[in-house]
Amino acid sequence: xxxxxxxxxERLGLRAPPPAETLRLSRQRAxxxxxLRERLQLRPVGQSRALSVVVEAPSAESAARAAxxxxxx
Numbered sequence: 001x002x003x004x005x006x007x008x009x010e011r012l013g014l015r016a017p018p019p020a021e022t023l024r025l026s027r028q029r030a031x032x033x034x035x036l037r038e039r040l041q042l043r044p045v046g047q048s049r050a051l052s053v054v055v056e057a058p059s060a061e062s063a064a065r066a067a068x069x070x071x072x073x
Contacts, residue, residue: 040070
């Protein structure tokens, strides 16, 4: 995996780089969102303004939790 490049303020010594744990969580969050985008389908329902939210997941329970979370947002 590529290392994170320091931004301008970090290179000038005006800001400390983020802790390693923050970077790890950021990469993990990005990977999780990428997987969700691949498995998420949003479709209009007929002529209404409603959307159908479908998520592919290993179990029906996790698919339902993910779809409900997307719908709530």
